[in-house]
Amino acid sequence: MVEETVPAGLDTTTAHPARRYNYWLGGKDHFPADRASGDLIESVHPTVRLSALENRAFLQRAVRFLAEEARIGQFLDIGTGLPTADNTHEVAQRRMPHARIVYVDNDPMVSVHARALLTSTPEGRTRYIEADLRDPAAILTDPRLTETLDLGRPVALVLIAVLHFIEDHTEARDVVRELLAALPSGSYLAASNFTLDFTAPAKAAVARDMIARGRSDAHPRTKAQFSEYFAGLGLIGPGVVPVSEWLPEVPAHQRPSPEEIGIYGAVGRKP
Template sequence: MSDPDPQLVAAAEIRARIDTSKPHSARFWNYFVGGKDNYEVDRELGDHIKQIFPGLVDVARTSRHFLGRAVRYLAVDQGVRQFLDIGTGLPTADNTHEVAQRLAPDARIVYVDNDPLVLAHARALLTTTPEGETAYLDADLYDPDAILKAAAGTLDFSRPIAVMILNTLGHVAEYDRARALVSRLMEGLPSGSYLVISDSTSTSEGMIAASDAYNSSGAVPYYVRSVEEIGGFFDGLELAEPGIVQVTRWRPEPGDSSGTDAAVDAYGGVGRKA
């Protein structure tokens, strides 16, 4: 009898780690942005939260548009060619590597997540232009040193790198710890590197109620923070204009009908390391 295919064994092990009995943050978000990689339990929670706070759908979709604008700003205006995307989530349209390599074919992107479901879909993230490179790390935000060490296999740490942490830091319950993790990542990067963050914020009663409902569902909790706390992640960095603002209002592009001018309970910004 021949030995089992290692790839099939690995795929089976990944599937065994996926729990479909409880809502899942990446699948829940995937449902809100119109994706298909979700289960009934995720859709049920999503529909329940839509009744509590319909604005969360706008938060999900406009946060995605913010990602695209931030990558375009970095690749086109700042000449950045390296991106470290932590808390990748499930692939949808216009992922970091797709936006970056469309504008700069030689861009190199490393995705980081420790979620078995995201790992199972990682191949969809590994397409690349011939000139560039895309890699995926099965690694944990709570171990920034391991992330930096592994990312050095793809990225050149003598050149600027943009760290993308979108809708992820809310999963770190302790604010001081979240700030320490971000600080350690930026300490390991060269001058001229960038930090891109967006997260849901405690800026309305509806968002707070939605967060409470989500955290009571059995999913991994997500804690909304104040605008001031989001700004704290950028301490020591030079903020790009217009600073820390609602994601809809960060460098909106004329004629772009994919976003919205409406106020949303999600703030973001881009900061540069001197």
């Protein structure tokens, strides 16, 4: 994005996760601070662009499963990111034209681009809310959500690559619990989170040091921690696995290794 088109009030001097992710995915909505942060993380995790692409592919497979197999017609996608190809509503509405999607993100840059998220089918509906995942009550009571989703019927809660921006695992777990508590039986959670479980100890130590010094803002979870987000849910398919292993569409020898990816993913159903 050229400097002349920077919307007023947008802080471009600090790296933001949505813009850095857009940089890794090959998009064009990022600034020098985002690129510098992206390059720094890439120097420690050289396959981070592949991780981002695999995470995005997991989101699309999960949403497709939810619309096609689970027949879920309502989605709450928090930590939406900047619009790119095949956003949640496009994948869902291709299978289920009347699907309704509420997107939530706390990055003002995502708001600027939200119009691209609102291109619903005529039968369905999409809404965008600028809000913080750490305040589930504000999200759940926002009129844009309550006018769009019927919380008396199953909803798919989509938390892909966003929980790791909550530093404290217990807080992240409680946020997931609060959101799921508001959704009825038959609802789903699809989530992914950065992990260092597959990273060699020396490299993991460098990554942790970067986090401790504020040079990286994504907080890794162990398999046990990530599994806690799904407590009480019935896991679909392979359970908690690296995102590229979740209902994969390519044979094992064509898939990247868990270390290259470093992101857990899972989908679970509320009984």
